[in-house]
Amino acid sequence: MILLGSTGSIGTNALKVATAFGLPIESLSAGKNIALFNEQIRRHRPKKICILDSEDLPKLDMPFIKAHDIEVFCTESGLLEMIESSQSTLAINALVGYAGLAPSLKIKQCGKKLALANKESLVSAGWLFAGYPITPIDSEHFGLWYLHTSRKIHKLYITASGGALRDMPLADLPSATPAQALKHPNWSMGQKITIDSATMVNKLFEVLEAYWLFGLSSIDAFIEEHSAIHALVEFVDGSITAHISHADMQLPIAYALDEQQAKCVRLIPRFDIATLTSLRFSPIDVRRYPVWELKPTLLAYPKLGIVLNASNEVALRAFLDSHICFGDISACILQSMRHFESVKTHTLTHLQDIKRLDSEVRAFSASWLGLS
Ligand code: NAD
Numbered sequence: 024m025i026l027l028g029s030t031g032s033i034g035t036n037a038l039k040v041a042t043a044f045g046l047p048i049e050s051l052s053a054g055k056n057i058a059l060f061n062e063q064i065r066r067h068r069p070k071k072i073c074i075l076d077s078e079d080l081p082k083l084d085m086p087f088i089k090a091h092d093i094e095v096f097c098t099e100s101g102l103l104e105m106i107e108s109s110q111s112t113l114a115i116n117a118l119v120g121y122a123g124l125a126p127s128l129k130i131k132q133c134g135k136k137l138a139l140a141n142k143e144s145l146v147s148a149g150w151l152f153a154g155y156p157i158t159p160i161d162s163e164h165f166g167l168w169y170l171h172t173s174r175k176i177h178k179l180y181i182t183a184s185g186g187a188l189r190d191m192p193l194a195d196l197p198s199a200t201p202a203q204a205l206k207h208p209n210w211s212m213g214q215k216i217t218i219d220s221a222t223m224v225n226k227l228f229e230v231l232e233a234y235w236l237f238g239l240s241s242i243d244a245f246i247e248e249h250s251a252i253h254a255l256v257e258f259v260d261g262s263i264t265a266h267i268s269h270a271d272m273q274l275p276i277a278y279a280l281d282e283q284q285a286k287c288v289r290l291i292p293r294f295d296i297a298t299l300t301s302l303r304f305s306p307i308d309v310r311r312y313p314v315w316e317l318k319p320t321l322l323a324y325p326k327l328g329i330v331l332n333a334s335n336e337v338a339l340r341a342f343l344d345s346h347i348c349f350g351d352i353s354a355c356i357l358q359s360m361r362h363f364e365s366v367k368t369h370t371l372t373h374l375q376d377i378k379r380l381d382s383e384v385r386a387f388s389a390s391w392l393g394l395s
């Protein structure tokens with residue numbers, strides 16, 4: 024298989040599952056963590072590898088790479104070449120952010136099976152994947168997929184943990200620090216998605232992800248602090264079913280890699296049913312999560328996901344670099360959405376249209392935050 028983003032949280036879990044299932048790795052890619060990437064190369068012996076930056080090439084374990092005749096690619100364009108030249112029919116996209124979109128489109132163009140953790144691909148350009156089968160690597164969407172039957176669906180529900188700042192007094196929230204926002208209570212994940220959970224941007228992303236994957240706009244979310252219930256499906260007949268499991272991404276990854284093996288083994292601990300007595304659902308409060316007010320607009324105009332994603336990426340980077348406060352992330356997103364809400368989304372048809380709007384939103388957001 025091809026694994027993009029192998030050194031990240033999803034990437035390292037995907038390698039664990041691949042090892043447990045005995046699946047060979049043909050191609051691996053990573054960003055800046057070359058020390059871990061070298062270990063992965065020695066352990067999994069891929070035929071092709073790609074890194075983000077050419078300046079990191081000297082840090083690769085060249086004696087090993089030469090001895091095993093491993094082909095080396097570099098930069099964004101090299102990543103697309105590596106995908107195209109790989110024989111594998113399964114590709115896992117575990118890259119983070121907008122950088123994952125072009126590789127997702129390349130995987131689609133090559134007709135390979137797309138196992139997608141990179142939700143930003145769907146948030147920014149879901150309609151470019153219309154009709155193409157995608158296996159989601161996201162606990163809520165895996166849960167929805169698991170619950171899907173031929174019965175007629177009335178509504179989909181996904182849950183949120185509430186993120187690292189769910190119990191912080193409201194008055195302290197605007198000035199929360201990156202260290203505080205990165206302490207997720209239930210999941211161990213990459214930096215970006217952990218901050219996206221604290222702002223609730225992640226749940227807006229997931230509402231859009233569900234919209235593009237399942238073709239329904241009747242979608243809601245609520246907070247379930249234990250991350251035990253991931254998704255619920257309400258059927259027209261009045262029944263509701265729920266997907267319950269430990270908060271462990273190896274389960275959705277296993278199904279994406281090899282459904283037949285995933286059905287027959289247990290990779291994650293048994294769920295203690297007694298835990299259910301302590302579960303509580305609560306609504307998502309817009310005073311704590313101001314971006315949540317955007318949900319109806321995004322479901323009415325899902326292509327505005329580009330605006331949400333681009334403004335969020337600019338603000339999130341500035342927050343992690345300590346240039347802005349936590350409260351500025353949501354303020355920037357709301358301002359950007361107001362500024363671009365009249366964009367004629369029906370004119371967005373090609374990748375170039377997306378790229379153009381993405382750049383405009385980034386410039387607007389940076390300027391509004393005083394970064395440029
Ligand atoms: P991460 O930051 O831990 O890992 C990202 C990987 O991509 C790393 O290997 C990094 O080196 C590489 N990378 C980063 N920027 C790159 C670039 N510009 N070009 C090439 N490579 C680059 O992120 P993660 O938490 O593993 O999340 C990956 C994706 O999966 C995200 O879209 C996230 O929203 C989604 N997701 C993650 C989880 C989770 O539990 N971590 C759950 C559901 C969905």
Ligand code: MG
Binds near residue numbers: 161162163229
């Ligand atoms: Mg999720």
